[in-house]
Amino acid sequence: MVPVLGRALILLTLFLATAGAMVGFAAGARRTAAGFAWTRRFAYAFAAAMVLTNALMVYALLARDFSVAYVAQVGSHAVPNWVAVVSLWSSLEGSILFWGLVLGLYIAAATWTTRDAPGDQMSYAAAVWLATGACFAFLLAGPAQPFGTMDPPPLDGPGPNPLLQNHLLMIAHPPFLYLGFVGMTIPFGLASAALLTGRLGHDFVRPLRTWLMVPWTFLTVAIVLGGWWAYEVLGWGGYWAWDPVENASFLPWLTATAAVHSGVLMERKGTLKGWTVTLIQATFLLTILGTFMTRSGVFNSVHSFTQSAIGPALLGFLGLGLVWSVTLLALRIDRLSSPVAVGVARSREGLFLVNNLLFVLFTFTVLIGTVFPLIVEATQNVQMSVGRPYFDRMAVPIGVTLLLLLGIGPALPWGRASAADMKRALLPPLGATALAGALGYALGVRNGWTLVTIAFGGYALHVTLHQLWLPAARRMSAGFGEAFAELARLRRRTAAYVVHLGAIVVIVSIAVSSTEGESVEAQLVPGETTTVGAYTLTFQSAEEIEQPHRISVVAHVAVTKDGRDLGLIKPRMNHYRSQRQPIGTPAVRTQAFEDLYLSVMNIDAANQRLGLLAIVKPMVGWIWIGTGIMALGGLLVLWPARRVVPPLATPVVTEGA
Amino acid sequence: MSEPTSDARNTPPVAHRKKAFVFASLGAAAIAVAVLAAGGIGENLVYYWGPSEVHAAGDQAVGATIRLGGMVAADSVQYLGTSALEFDVIDGEQIVHVKATGVPPQMFREGIGVVVEGTMTAAGYFEGNRLMVSHDNEYRTPEYGESVDMKERMKTTKGLADDTGR
Numbered sequence: 001m002v003p004v005l006g007r008a009l010i011l012l013t014l015f016l017a018t019a020g021a022m023v024g025f026a027a028g029a030r031r032t033a034a035g036f037a038w039t040r041r042f043a044y045a046f047a048a049a050m051v052l053t054n055a056l057m058v059y060a061l062l063a064r065d066f067s068v069a070y071v072a073q074v075g076s077h078a079v080p081n082w083v084a085v086v087s088l089w090s091s092l093e094g095s096i097l098f099w100g101l102v103l104g105l106y107i108a109a110a111t112w113t114t115r116d117a118p119g120d121q122m123s124y125a126a127a128v129w130l131a132t133g134a135c136f137a138f139l140l141a142g143p144a145q146p147f148g149t150m151d152p153p154p155l156d157g158p159g160p161n162p163l164l165q166n167h168l169l170m171i172a173h174p175p176f177l178y179l180g181f182v183g184m185t186i187p188f189g190l191a192s193a194a195l196l197t198g199r200l201g202h203d204f205v206r207p208l209r210t211w212l213m214v215p216w217t218f219l220t221v222a223i224v225l226g227g228w229w230a231y232e233v234l235g236w237g238g239y240w241a242w243d244p245v246e247n248a249s250f251l252p253w254l255t256a257t258a259a260v261h262s263g264v265l266m267e268r269k270g271t272l273k274g275w276t277v278t279l280i281q282a283t284f285l286l287t288i289l290g291t292f293m294t295r296s297g298v299f300n301s302v303h304s305f306t307q308s309a310i311g312p313a314l315l316g317f318l319g320l321g322l323v324w325s326v327t328l329l330a331l332r333i334d335r336l337s338s339p340v341a342v343g344v345a346r347s348r349e350g351l352f353l354v355n356n357l358l359f360v361l362f363t364f365t366v367l368i369g370t371v372f373p374l375i376v377e378a379t380q381n382v383q384m385s386v387g388r389p390y391f392d393r394m395a396v397p398i399g400v401t402l403l404l405l406l407g408i409g410p411a412l413p414w415g416r417a418s419a420a421d422m423k424r425a426l427l428p429p430l431g432a433t434a435l436a437g438a439l440g441y442a443l444g445v446r447n448g449w450t451l452v453t454i455a456f457g458g459y460a461l462h463v464t465l466h467q468l469w470l471p472a473a474r475r476m477s478a479g480f481g482e483a484f485a486e487l488a489r490l491r492r493r494t495a496a497y498v499v500h501l502g503a504i505v506v507i508v509s510i511a512v513s514s515t516e517g518e519s520v521e522a523q524l525v526p527g528e529t530t531t532v533g534a535y536t537l538t539f540q541s542a543e544e545i546e547q548p549h550r551i552s553v554v555a556h557v558a559v560t561k562d563g564r565d566l567g568l569i570k571p572r573m574n575h576y577r578s579q580r581q582p583i584g585t586p587a588v589r590t591q592a593f594e595d596l597y598l599s600v601m602n603i604d605a606a607n608q609r610l611g612l613l614a615i616v617k618p619m620v621g622w623i624w625i626g627t628g629i630m631a632l633g634g635l636l637v638l639w640p641a642r643r644v645v646p647p648l649a650t651p652v653v654t655e656g657a
Numbered sequence: 658m659s660e661p662t663s664d665a666r667n668t669p670p671v672a673h674r675k676k677a678f679v680f681a682s683l684g685a686a687a688i689a690v691a692v693l694a695a696g697g698i699g700e701n702l703v704y705y706w707g708p709s710e711v712h713a714a715g716d717q718a719v720g721a722t723i724r725l726g727g728m729v730a731a732d733s734v735q736y737l738g739t740s741a742l743e744f745d746v747i748d749g750e751q752i753v754h755v756k757a758t759g760v761p762p763q764m765f766r767e768g769i770g771v772v773v774e775g776t777m778t779a780a781g782y783f784e785g786n787r788l789m790v791s792h793d794n795e796y797r798t799p800e801y802g803e804s805v806d807m808k809e810r811m812k813t814t815k816g817l818a819d820d821t822g823r
Contacts, residue, residue, distance in 0.1 A: 360688070361688060361692070364685075364688045364689055364692050365692045368689060368692055368698070369698065372698060382704075383704075383705040384702045384703055384704045384705055385702070385703045385705070385724075386698060386701060386702060386703070387701040387702065387703045387722055388701075389697075389700075389701045390697065390698050390701035393697065393701075394692065521740045521758075521759045521760045522739050522740055522760065523736075523739040523740055523760050524739070573763060581764065581790075582763050582764070584763070600763075601759075601760040601761065601762055601763065602760065602761060602762060602763040602765070603763065611760035611761065611763075612760065613760065
């Protein structure tokens, strides 16, 4: 019953998306009011159908209805209900279904907010969104059908991948990632609509920037959540390995970040329209490429990706999107030229350009490093990967230069700056630079790149705080409330600097945590001790704990630091009943400036043996905090403006970004 | 890169279009070449080899970063002190002797599929600095004696809970 209903609902979404896209394109071309209205109706209907389809799957998962193929694949009586719900995105078919839900919600929200936009533009945009929806509904209807029938239904299923059950972060990571990935469809549709109508004026720029910031914020959080999860669960002590799956999420983030910045120039100066649109198209295409890379199994073997039909289908979408993007650009290239030249080097504009080129260079670096092994395997049948040193060698200088720009850029005035202006703007933060560098050295940092990063971080911090404070300081004489009101009025500007503040914290923390600290590995019996940094670790015992869905073997490790007793830390190894492979769960003792990370390599409760990996890593916690600050900035951008004065009279202030 | 110059509006759109595309593609190609050169991609490749391929590579294997995949040979594991061990990796045809530092992962035992990251030494043994038990996409390890495609397994070791490397 449920499988049949599910398949019918998926066909309904496919119909609504396809018909809606056709109506949307026709309405955009013919400009009929009825057409516009029908496009909107189809958009809302598609969203509603996707919500229903997902609700049905959640119902089936909760009811443990094993006649549904997907439930038989990931469901289990042994798992608690919350695990059953998150199983929705634990495997391929369900995650594509969930993708459809996110897309539906995005389409509904974007259709609602653009309801007052010119009808043809809105219809074209909705048509592109729905066409994307049709692609994914097609996947659901065919190669990734989640509502297949199991006859006879099994009595119980294996439950979802234990990695998903093992940590709360893994429940949060995929939804954020989808909200980031799928959301890039919205700016892509808006950009396509602007190109189709040929109107790339102010009424196109503003919603585009807003709808770029929404998925950008989610994607930023998602990438860091993924790293955090790897750190808390995988047990090797790191959060980033330049793995293809990680790179897949990082690539669109890079181009989206570039677009967020070039969008500032587009809105303020009317320049870089073609460039920004290209970046937005590239971002969308990279999300599809990322989905292909992570979902088709291409990285297991180039030759195996055709085993599931989803790989070729996604590759087809990618090709379609590429042709569509390039064709649109080519059609409108005459309107994309800038009314004014951008090339003023000694100005904020000039640095925006350098920033954009660096982000694009970064994208190329990661893309080449990720795709290179695929090309070699396809052409020469040699299997390999590109090692970390390649990525680090490129990413470190680019990242450090971006941090420098993050300091210098906002300090510089718009337009051509005189030598005196430059001095006044750029010299004062040098004090903070020297201070930060000296502080880093005093605390024991000897790595050259890390010291430079800390010093540049000091510069950028000074500039950012100054810029944040500046408008408030001007109103300070009128009282604290007035000063705060001014910051709120300059909401987008304030938000941009809050994001920058978070970015500085993240970049410096990454530099410090990846170059400082120490680690030790030891095989221990009860009573034996090992030391790492200032910590002394004593293995006391291994204890077995039975739970309904797993057995945990917990190591009791007594920790002292400089003779001070810090109590017991309990890393563990979880054996899930449905899986043969045990999963270690490290114990992380996070403090303001240092993490103590204990990970069980092997443990034996019967013989009381423990193989322990112990790591001391500074500043890791600040990566998560910095990301929180960035997300807060992203939210501030999106917070609806309080309309004190009629909107038309409000000057649009979009300094920085 | 693809940003047209301001005087371009006076030229006919088609010629202009062509020019922009030529510039864009040349720029993209230039960046790609520059990245390849600057990053030294050729020096930083990690090869996925089994014992037979390591032997076939001869001197090429010495110093190269290799992910050696295969089965741990029966009766070959020796523990040396608290955090070092030696064992043989086999693929049915050839044997590579591995000396690894670090604590082995939970599932490590004789007869299991492993992936060791490291390099071949001139002395003829493989120096491993990262020891992983191989698994498939569902994070399952193979049963004893179960035949597996080690090449595919080697690529999926990332994400292993019991992976001892950094």
